[in-house]
Amino acid sequence: MIKAIQILRHQGKQFIKDVTKVTLNEPFRGRPVISKIKVDEEALAKICPTNAITVNPVSIDLGKCSFCGECAFQFPAKIKFTSDYKLAANDRKKLIVQEGDDKAIELNSELIRKEIVSFFRGSLKLRQVSAGGDNSAELELNAAGNVNFDMGRFGINFVASPRHADGIVITGPITENMAEPLQICYDAIPSPKIVILCGVDAISGGVFQNSAALNRKFLETHKVDLYVPGNPPHPLTFINGVLELIGKLSRVKR
Numbered sequence: 001m002i003k004a005i006q007i008l009r010h011q012g013k014q015f016i017k018d019v020t021k022v023t024l025n026e027p028f029r030g031r032p033v034i035s036k037i038k039v040d041e042e043a044l045a046k047i048c049p050t051n052a053i054t055v056n057p058v059s060i061d062l063g064k065c066s067f068c069g070e071c072a073f074q075f076p077a078k079i080k081f082t083s084d085y086k087l088a089a090n091d092r093k094k095l096i097v098q099e100g101d102d103k104a105i106e107l108n109s110e111l112i113r114k115e116i117v118s119f120f121r122g123s124l125k126l127r128q129v130s131a132g133g134d135n136s137a138e139l140e141l142n143a144a145g146n147v148n149f150d151m152g153r154f155g156i157n158f159v160a161s162p163r164h165a166d167g168i169v170i171t172g173p174i175t176e177n178m179a180e181p182l183q184i185c186y187d188a189i190p191s192p193k194i195v196i197l198c199g200v201d202a203i204s205g206g207v208f209q210n211s212a213a214l215n216r217k218f219l220e221t222h223k224v225d226l227y228v229p230g231n232p233p234h235p236l237t238f239i240n241g242v243l244e245l246i247g248k249l250s251r252v253k254r
């Protein structure tokens with residue numbers, strides 16, 4: 001017994017105390033900053049494998065960016081990736097980082113439906129659907145619940161049945177084969193329900209955006225409540241975004 005207590009004391013607390021103030025180190029790539037120095041913009045845009053870069057002025061769409069880092073490797077004076085992991089937004093336009101921008105990405109509180117905060121602030125159960133995902137975003141979502149990130153302490157958990165869920169988290173580019181199962185799962189969730197797109201593939205199709213094997217009609221008919229960029233998204237990106245969506249972020253900030 002004494003030995004067990006000694007081991008527990010030696011290990012200390014395993015969880016991250018404050019998920020809003022973590023310093024992530026390289027090679028993590030978070031919110032990019034684009035300087036105003038002049039470069040060959042056409043050459044810069046051409047190297048992007050997901051068409052995330054537009055020019056004149058240069059901007060990066062985090063909903064399309066795979067965070068490969070190639071633009072920053074080849075144009076280090078123009079583009080730098082910071083360690084800011086708070087990338088989630090509920091306005092698709094907020095995911096576009098413009099030249100000269102260096103401010104945090106935040107949710108637009110006017111776009112958050114009232115029932116989300118009043119119903120789900122205390123407890124949010126989510127059903128995850130991998131709609132053609134490559135298991136990377138799914139692994140990070142799994143990690144969000146581990147002893148380190150411990151998302152469950154905020155009342156946010158994944159559940160096995162859509163009948164027990166308050167919302168759906170979609171990963172993957174939404175393939176033709178997964179379009180109908182996704183709709184069936186969504187329909188099985190009781191209202192009110194939320195929709196979260198997790199990862200670049202879900203938000204824009206990512207490297208698969210022009211594939212004929214996708215069927216993304218679901219997104220034309222359903223409102224998205226939260227976009228979580230990343231390839232895959234970091235667990236802290238997901239946790240902070242969901243906390244902000246359900247109005248709990250201010251409570252966990254110390």
Ligand code: SF4
Binds near residue numbers: 049051
């Ligand atoms: S890091 Fe993003 S914007 Fe830069 S080249 Fe890769 S995908 Fe494109």
